[in-house]
Amino acid sequence: xxxxxxxxxxxxxxxxxxxxxxxxxxxxxxxVKAYQNLNDFDLNFKFSNWIYSIAHNTTISAFRKKxxxxxxxxxxxxDLNNILKSTLDLEDASLQKLTYKHILKIINQLPLxxxxxxxxxxxxxxxxxxxxxxxxxxxxxxxxxxxxAKKSLKQGLEKEDIKL
Amino acid sequence: MxxxxxxxxxxxxxxxxxxxxxxxxxxxxxxxxxxFVISIILGSFAFSMVLxxxxxxxxxxxxxxxxxxxxxxxxxxxxxxxxFLILFTGVAYYNFIHTKRGYRFKFISIxxxxxxISIILGxxLYFNGFSERLENVFSGKIPYxxxxxxxxxxxxxxxxxxxLAGTIIETELPENNFILMDLDNNxxxxxxxxxxxxxxxxxxxxxxxxxxxxxxENNNFKAMEIRPWKQGQGRFMMGGNR
Numbered sequence: 001x002x003x004x005x006x007x008x009x010x011x012x013x014x015x016x017x018x019x020x021x022x023x024x025x026x027x028x029x030x031x032v033k034a035y036q037n038l039n040d041f042d043l044n045f046k047f048s049n050w051i052y053s054i055a056h057n058t059t060i061s062a063f064r065k066k067x068x069x070x071x072x073x074x075x076x077x078x079d080l081n082n083i084l085k086s087t088l089d090l091e092d093a094s095l096q097k098l099t100y101k102h103i104l105k106i107i108n109q110l111p112l113x114x115x116x117x118x119x120x121x122x123x124x125x126x127x128x129x130x131x132x133x134x135x136x137x138x139x140x141x142x143x144x145x146x147x148x149a150k151k152s153l154k155q156g157l158e159k160e161d162i163k164l
Numbered sequence: 165m166x167x168x169x170x171x172x173x174x175x176x177x178x179x180x181x182x183x184x185x186x187x188x189x190x191x192x193x194x195x196x197x198x199x200f201v202i203s204i205i206l207g208s209f210a211f212s213m214v215l216x217x218x219x220x221x222x223x224x225x226x227x228x229x230x231x232x233x234x235x236x237x238x239x240x241x242x243x244x245x246x247x248f249l250i251l252f253t254g255v256a257y258y259n260f261i262h263t264k265r266g267y268r269f270k271f272i273s274i275x276x277x278x279x280x281i282s283i284i285l286g287x288x289l290y291f292n293g294f295s296e297r298l299e300n301v302f303s304g305k306i307p308y309x310x311x312x313x314x315x316x317x318x319x320x321x322x323x324x325x326x327x328l329a330g331t332i333i334e335t336e337l338p339e340n341n342f343i344l345m346d347l348d349n350n351x352x353x354x355x356x357x358x359x360x361x362x363x364x365x366x367x368x369x370x371x372x373x374x375x376x377x378x379x380x381e382n383n384n385f386k387a388m389e390i391r392p393w394k395q396g397q398g399r400f401m402m403g404g405n406r
Contacts, residue, residue, distance in 0.1 A: 005168055024168060031172040032181060039186040042264060136267040 004048070007124070008055050014079075014119050016059050017108050026062050030055045049133040052124075056116070056134055063112075082122040083107065086150065106156035114149035121146055193264065200259040204281050207252035209298065210245045211286025216295035217242040220316040228326060228376045228389075240319065244312045253278050317347050320374050328352065328375045328385055329393060335367045342367050344375075344385075352383050359387040 008030060013023045033054050041050055080103060107115060120126045120134060132139045175181070218240075226236035256278040260266045266274070289295055302309045320329035323346075330352065334343035339357040346352055354375065356367070365371065372393035378386045 002169055009168075027168055028172050028175065031168070032175060035172075035176060036181060036184055037189075038183045040184070040189040132268060138268055138270050140270060 004051055008051065011052065011119065011124060012055055012059050014123065015056070015112065015116050016063060022062075026059055027055070029062075030058050033058060045133060046130065049126075049130050052120075052126075052134045053136065060112070079123045080104070080107075083118050083153070086122050102160055103157070106153065106160060109156065110149065110152055113145060114152055117142060117145045118149045118153070196259050196262050200256050200263070203252045203256035203259065204278060205285065207249055207256065207278065207282030208285030208289060209294075210248035210252060211282050212289035212295035213245040213298060214242050214249060215286060215290040216299060217245065217313060217315070219290075221314075221319055222316070222374070225319075225327065225376060240314050242313060249279075249282065253282065256282075321347050323352075323379045323385060326376055326378055328377070328387075329373065332367060332369055332371045332373065335369055340367065344373075350383065352385050355380070355384070355386045356390065360389050362389060363392040365390070365392045 005027070009020075009023055009027050012018075012026050012030075013020065016023070016026075018026075030051070034051055037054070041047065084103070107118070110118070116135065117131060120131045126134065128139045128142050131142045135142065137145075221240050223236070226233050231239075253275060257271075257274050260269070260274050260278070286295075317329065320327050322328075328344070328346060330344045330346035332342050333345045333351075337343070337353075339355070340359070341356055342354050344352040344354050359375075359377070361367075365373070374391045374393055375385065375387045376389040376391075378388070380386050
């Protein structure tokens, strides 16, 4: 549990934009579900993908049941940098503190399916196969979602006239 | 931050939570695969019925009644069975993506593979005579089935549009005229002096025929072309009218 605690709480908070308290409740549920479904784990899959998949489903489910309330969650600069670098093809995206809130707002306004793939790819560093196993979607769909998410983010940044 | 690990362990202990047994997941997996296979088989039944109904209809008569070929196709398609085929293919798809690795395949690939398997199996069933037996069961035992399916009987029982079918019950009339009992047990006087008899048949009592011509007045029909009712075509050949 200790090994995945920090990684999963960060993932949950980023995709859902909820308070830390709600996030920790979800994380507890994730670990309980993982324990209950331990016999369903297939050794041909990576354990981290399996538990990320449970975290993803539990967060979405909590969202649907409206058990959690959205808030503004702060991100680390390096995470934002990673997303922006890949979206805008920059060598080094140096974030200006002035635009930080705006950028975060735009990312949080993206549909969940876009935000999710961006986070898994550029923050969690997962490859296409891993994202496919976490979100239970074909790799082709993942590639399409990532492209659309990048496009959508780029448009959002241009609309807000944010220059880096 | 709370000590999540401790809280989770406490929750597991307090609520006596246990991992679900392995057999539960194995059964669940087998169940999903079974529903997938059953859906494919039911889809093949539906396709064999589509094939059976299409093969039963006469597709060359549209120009006699002044319809376009497209309109004839639109009227004649076996929608009920096509809906079942789509439905079962959908159920097969839904179950396949819920298997362990099903999500890795593209929507279109799963759909096409399910459909192709149903089509291959359905064609086999059709040539095996299964669809004919299934049609008999449905026609005989399912209420309103005959209303829902556009059969060859329906196709030929449109006297106002110049199509009629039935059994010859009297031939001793002048000018090759005869009396016909149609599929709804109505008597018709058929004027056949200028009719072309196709399929090497001659007027005879008990002969089951299809007529293309014109409705003259109540129960009087002028035949232009007369065809034999094909062996095995529809319910009509299997005993009595309709």
